[in-house]
Amino acid sequence: MIAEVPLGAFLSGGVDSSAVVALMAGLSSAPVNTCSIAFDDPAFNEAAFAQKVADRYRTNHHCDLVASDDFDLIDTLARLYDEPYADSSAIPTYRVCQLARQHVTVALSGDGGDETFGGYRRYRLHLMEERLRTALPYGVRRPLFGLLGRAYPKADWAPRMFRAKTTFEGMARTTVGGYFHAMSILRDPMRRELFTDRFRREAGGYSAQEVFRRHAERADTEDPLALIQYLDLKTYLVGDINTKVDRASMAHSLEVREPLMDHELVEWMATLPSSLKVRGQEGKFLLKEAMKHRLPQDILFRPKMGFAVPLARWFRGPLRERVQQAVLGPRLAATGWFNPVYLRHLIDAHQSGARDYSAPLWTILMFEAFLRNVMDAPAEHPALVSVVDASR
Template sequence: MCGIAGIVHTEGPKPVDPDRVRRMCDAIAHRGPDGEGVWTAPGIGLGHRRLSIIDLAGSPQPMKAAEGDAVIVFNGEIYNFRDLRKELQALGAQFRTDGDTEVILQAWRQWGTACLPRLHGMFAFALYDLRQRTTLLARDRLGVKPLFTARLADGAVIFGSELKALLAHPSLRREIDPLAVEDYLAWGYVPDHRSMLKGVEKLPAGHYQLLRHDAPPAAPVQWWDVSFADRANGSAEDLGAHLLHHMRDAVTSRMVADVPLGAFLSGGVDSSSVVALMAEASATPVKTCSIGFDVAALDETAYADRIAARFATEHRKRLVSPDDFSLVDRLAGMFDEPFADASALPTFRVCELAREHVTVALSGDGADEAFAGYRRQTFQHREEQARALLPSALRKPLFGTLGRLWPKADWAPRPLRAKTTLLSLAASGEEGYARALSVTSPELRETLYTPDFKRLRGDYRAEQPLIELMRKAPARSGLDRAQYADLKFYLPGDILTKVDRTSMAVGLEAREPLLDHRLVEFGASLPERLRVRGATGKWLIKQTMRRYLPEDVLFRPKMGFVTPLAQWLRGPLAHEARALASDGLLARTGWLDAARIDALADAHVSGRADHSRLIWQLLMLRKSLQLLG
């Protein structure tokens, strides 16, 4: 795993200052502490920071092809590189190294952009072809590895693995995009179709972009998508056997490394499944690690301990205090853009623990998106069934009126918290799912904005791109469209961003076997009854893994990393909550109603209401604005 950065001139092959590229790489040195390199030629500069994983001494970057006609900087891993290497050798390719980087170079020379579907793995890379004087920027199918780009006033395009690499370039404008503020407040992160800074873009997952010295940057081209349009045939038993084959192959292919390797183990279905299959494939004990909390209600380590004992892993765990708020400022620096998923805090802690013993760790991320493991997906499935029973002309006035009148009662037992469900049923399936996925409702956002910000935002609403994505999805049902949205929108914007930044902050490579694209494509083909039954999601995975895992691990309620935001913001961070409206930074933007924020903070700190998620969002927004200057 590595960090990449570079400069491409698109208005003629102007000289590139190697020191400028080096400074961009230095800003992301944490991604690659084992080596560095810069290569320049007229109109192009490529930089690299290396975390050595495979072919430790033999694959420095930037790397030039043996023929001298192509150069690459690459962040990621290609898991089928050995098979591709054999195929390319049979076609006459010459290799000087034993790693996967040179395989990409030769694959480009042989197949051009058609090489991308042949690459199985996670990657973001920039490849310069000296013959064509063309730069290829490419990103993996699901967006495991990030790539930021920006076009400067002089026509140059700069790129980097993190926004901070671009911020190191003195010509980058630092103007906040107000639409990104709307997006962030809706979702708790800035999704991949937007950046916090105007003019900065994120290359979308499953896309590539070609840059030439004599033409404006071409629009990104999609080279992969996942389709839910077709259904696999076969019994649950037969499809379960296919699923297990895909899972085994995904896990074993990600166990190739020339450095110590282990796994995150939470004790949930997904991480436990990965550890079980690693243990099955390994001749030595799997190294596992868990983070627990010193508050019993938040602690899952008993389940992790059981799985570790069951598979005789070399297990390490660490208890941390839920009052681990000292990380807040450091966390903001990891993400550059505002990021309000509070599970980033314990995720960082488990990455820290893993890095003390291994350089690569396998995670269980991705199964919820690919196999319908989120509660909101099962709700969507049932709501779509309800929508089908009532015409929209009846649903909208009936449920809309009930939803507006129903009190918001976060304190009440779950069956009595019906406001969101009623409003969702009044809307279309896509609109309802956008409401389920958002962390701040459109109604609440409207109360926060000043008239000036509403004019800046215009007609745009954060839910619009998600709704449009779902309506155009290659899908057959509402459940399909919900999973498609999670894979294409939520997964790269939130989950994979969180894991990439927190793992790379400590120089750890995280691999996600359950996001192997063949496994994801297989999951998308499953009949709905094999994904969701009643209130149970990931049904086929749970049935398939019964031979490995105990019932109480397979079927216990999903927990995930929990951070006690409400307590923090009434205790050690109460002063920061109260200062949001008065410290000047947010007030000076002119975006948000100071009196409204002050009232929300006071109600929360005094215990009259729980506004912790919104206050946390505003707190992380303020800290991000401080960093972006």
């Protein structure tokens, strides 16, 4: 909090950012400047929770709205990230940095809390699956759950605990393979349908899962929670979260500080038993215990929402035609990398409401925006680099 310039914080209304603001307020003699983002979809909107924390600590609170019109930022994001960065939360992150810079020069964030304290819901699900993996040998699990995974219908609309197909497919894999499967936007069957033989030849056998395997070999732990936290620290946190915040903040000349990523805190938490991180069905056990006298119960124990964007509704409504034009347009077709029949299937299944393909569609849309804005490739003959070279 030492700064010679105006200082504030991001406040989403979740546990991590609320904890940071609560501690800042206790250390500051002046009201803390806080900034948050609201969405035009109630299912994604945490603004009321952010306001509750802001009122409790009497912050100077500022809030801005993200709506489907902000999809226009996709071209800005492609240029800013200089790669097809496929996390849609880059939109609200860009906008909250833009808002914050109107009031402060330095902002504190709650990023890293999930990885450090064990907050992701996928951690609890992974631990449940891991208990089953321990009980059944791989030679039994692979054919049994592989068959169940292929036979069971996919239910995108259901919470993951009821999406038995995802669980069955994960159970047919190793610990690392199962976690990679859970983290993947494009899973094996979808990749086989989406990409052409030309793409596979250029990829030269490259598999992102190998990155996970290499990190897992260096993890030096038999604790299943510690292992996947380590994987997230080495992959998701640095490659997604930190990249997202760094590029978005620097675009607005805003310095973002991450107290929950302080290396001494992260290293200390890594020495603690997993029971102090995940207890039963509750994540971030230790952090919530530490903050129970500073934050309301409905902030500490409500379901995690993350910084998700209502893409599914946008792609079926106001952005329907734009999605079709970009995904089925000549620029992607000219790469020779994508199966046009499957692209059509993704759009039709999503826009009819039969499936939720918003995440893979966003990934494809970002690649199309990257071609237009960064590669500056004409639709007829895009100047593409090797898939493997681009991944290095």
